[in-house]
Amino acid sequence: MDGIQEFNPFSAGGLDQHNDTTIPISDRSSQPAVLQPSQEPTPKASASAAQVELLRQQEELERKAAELERKEQELHSRGVSMGPENNWPPLPRFFPIKPCFYQDFDEEIPVEHQRVCKMMYYLWMYHCVTLFLNILACLAHFTVDAGHGVDFGLAILWFILFSPAAFICWYRPVYKAFKSDSSFNFFFFFFMFSFQVVVYIIQSVGIPSWGNSGWIYAISVIGTNLAVAVFMMVVAGFFTVSAVLSVILLKMVHGKYRNTGASFQKAQQEFSSGVISNKTFQSAAANAASTAAQSAFQRN
Template sequence: MSGYDNNPFADPAGDNPFNDPSVTQATNSNLESVDQFSAFPAHPTDSLAVHTTPAAPYQPAVLQPSTEPSPQATAAAAQANLLRQQEELERKAAELDRREQELQTRGSGVKENNWPPLPKFFPIKPCFYQDFSEEIPPEYQRVCKMMYYLWMFNCMTLFLNLLACLAYFTTDASYGVDFGLSILWLILFAPCSFLCWYRPVYKAFKTDSSFSFFFFFFVFFCQVAIFIIQSVGIPKWGNSGWIAAFTIIGTNKAVGAIMITVAILFTMCAVLSVILLKMVHSMYRRTGASFHKAQQEFSQGVLTNKTFQTAAAGAASTAAQGAFQGNN
């Protein structure tokens, strides 16, 4: 009877392929379907809020410049430095060439004497050439000019001494000796001081000559002693110094005032000469001059002097002739 309870229109159980136990187990399993699968599983929004770190504000990237110059910049700077040095050297070389040409031009031409500055119509012509800016180095020009001014100041003082002695002579005829000697001192000391100590120091500064320095020191030391004697004013010596001035001021105040003025000038000459002597000596020590160099310069100057050579040759020939005649 069980056979009648079955549905005659139902498919036979054995013919339905989906009734297979393996298929039924696979379709009834708890596995998720493929279309519901997500590679990124969902998370609660709260956990995202906790674990999310806020991004920092955006800042543009700034490239820091390199402190070390590039090899190209270093090479360019070195080349520019070399070019600048080359231009400086070329400029100095051109300046030296120009000065050398000027010196050659001056040396080829004959320098006309310009001292003393006499007028052209005067029968006596200048005897010396003098130019501080051309012949004296710049570091010595100031002292050399001061020596020249001292010489002129000395000449003026000697002239005023002559007038003072003349006034002294008018008060008493016995002082005629002083007036005569004052004329002699003016005629003698004015040119001799120029030749004996001013021109040597001018030449010493011009050529850095040790011999000229030593000659100047020897003569100028004597000149300082003469200045001191003139300022003292020993009677009958032809100087209007302090002693002679105080001797006459009691009898004639006007002549005494003139002589006191001259005594002050002589004292100033003595003081200035001592100061300039020290200044020249300090410069002499910086020039490297020495007594040995002075001896060499003197010997070379004497041996190369044509006058000395002629005199020596004449003396040698005379001695040889005398010896030859004596032997005969």
């Protein structure tokens, strides 16, 4: 017990013993013990930024849509069409009458239907040539027999009426049917072209005083003038070929129609949607509703 000295840390000796182990302040880290904030955005901030960006894009799209609509209205007010420029009939630029239709087989008609569609177009051109030759045949007979002026006048009338009527009533419908796989246009074509087949048969028969240089009419002229009769028989042959080709092409179009999936129900739907979406029909319906409302208000 006597040999053990009491240790006193506050004594001078105790301080001297620990002077060598003192840690200088300069050796300590000067970095404050403060947590640095994370640099990554929070999910809420990311969602807000994305929403702001979407709103900005939506406003930009709405602005562009309004600008396009304004330009379209300006073009319509100036009489400029937004679609492709009409190219049929192919008239010169300086001609006062402009083309009425747009036609491009390679661009608008599917490849599997182009051959049949072109054949229908060639049939229409052959139809016009035959009607023109019919005028010449009736004129030739009129020059040798003045009592048949009615046939010559009717031949001119058939050419003026049937050439554009055939283009509008059966060629354009079949063109649009192949273009857009339209059931309504297919049914309209079959209805009108069936009448055209009957007309070709009547023209090839050639009933006198009907304005058609058919077989009966041509044979009746043999005793009057053989040369005129031969020319009229040639025209009767043209009418006969038209009738035969029309029957063949009618069957070919019907075969294509059966492979397109068209049906009478689809034709009804196309007709209904076309009528409802027609601006003329809409305005007429609106006017009728307004008139009915005014009438009911006045009665009350």
